[in-house]
Amino acid sequence: MHVADALNSRQSIRDFLPAPVPLATIRRVLASASRAPSGGNVQPWQIDVLMGEPLAALKTRMRERSPAEVEAMEYDIYPKDLPAPHRDYRFAIGEAMYARLGIPREDKAARRRWFARNYQCFGAPMALFCSVDRRMGPPQWSDLGMFLQSVMLLLRSEGLDSCPQECWAVYPQTVGEFIALPPERMLFCGMAIGQANREHAVNDLVTERAGVDSFARFHGA
Numbered sequence: 001m002h003v004a005d006a007l008n009s010r011q012s013i014r015d016f017l018p019a020p021v022p023l024a025t026i027r028r029v030l031a032s033a034s035r036a037p038s039g040g041n042v043q044p045w046q047i048d049v050l051m052g053e054p055l056a057a058l059k060t061r062m063r064e065r066s067p068a069e070v071e072a073m074e075y076d077i078y079p080k081d082l083p084a085p086h087r088d089y090r091f092a093i094g095e096a097m098y099a100r101l102g103i104p105r106e107d108k109a110a111r112r113r114w115f116a117r118n119y120q121c122f123g124a125p126m127a128l129f130c131s132v133d134r135r136m137g138p139p140q141w142s143d144l145g146m147f148l149q150s151v152m153l154l155l156r157s158e159g160l161d162s163c164p165q166e167c168w169a170v171y172p173q174t175v176g177e178f179i180a181l182p183p184e185r186m187l188f189c190g191m192a193i194g195q196a197n198r199e200h201a202v203n204d205l206v207t208e209r210a211g212v213d214s215f216a217r218f219h220g221a
Contacts, residue, residue: 006156013161013192014097014117015200016124020051021193025158026126033150037143044140045147048129048179055127058178062119062171067112071173074186077166085210093207100201118167124192129168129175131185144188151191161196165189 026049034043050058082090095105103110121127128151130144152162168175168190175187196203 001157003153006153010152010156011161011196011203011206012163013124013194013196014122014163014202015197016122016161016192016194017197018123018125019195021126021160023051025160026128026193029151029154029158032154033147036147036150038146039139039143042136042140042143044132044136044143046131046133046185048131048181049126050129050179051126055121055125058127058175059120061174061178065119065174067116071171073169074172075169077169085214089210093205096207097202097205100205115167118165119171121165121190121192122163123197124163124194126193128191128193129179130188130191131176131181132188134184134186141188148189148191155193159195160193163192165191 030047030049034045038044078090098105098111098114101114103114105111117123130148132140132144148164152164155162166189169187172187175181175190176185181187
């Protein structure tokens with residue numbers, strides 16, 4: 001698959017088929033993704049992959065939790081005062097998704113139930129968790145992003161789909177205990193992996209992106 005095709009076809013999938021992902025496939029993807037750029041070749045990413053019984057056990061644990069049981073987050077997923085136009089982008093995609101699901105704004109309970117599906121990995125048969133040594137700084141965090149983007153594009157080349165999930169940062173203690181993270185490592189995010197259920201309306205959603213001239217300046221052109 002051409003890299004542009006992989007990039008343009010990548011979506012955050014929110015309903016997966018149960019077909020398992022072969023271990024050999026994810027090992028191949030992770031090996032290739034490790035060629036992602038890394039300042040000073042530090043390679044800060046640490047990855048835990050769950051499938052089968054361990055993933056089922058984590059999903060069960062999350063189903064048993066009360067929605068009110070949140071944990072001390074170790075970083076803010078979004079800035080507390082997210083400015084425009086970024087705030088507007090975020091609002092628009094949320095409204096577009098719930099419109100496809102037929103869940104009106106005033107039905108808060110239905111929206112909470114849908115959001116809880118994050119912690120079931122949207123039915124995906126595989127979950128990836130990315131953690132990082134607490135001594136690493138913003139440059140190494142950017143390396144994590146480049147590694148994870150590489151994983152998602154390589155999954156497309158394998159005919160697979162994904163959904164990056166920073167929502168797992170809400171439960172760093174639960175996930176950390178489950179995958180036995182050492183104390184010096186911090187959970188960064190999760191990722192659901194599998195085959196998209198193309199019959200589900202939510203997977204028809206394609207996010208809009210701002211035009212190039214809204215975020216790029218060209219000097220000397």
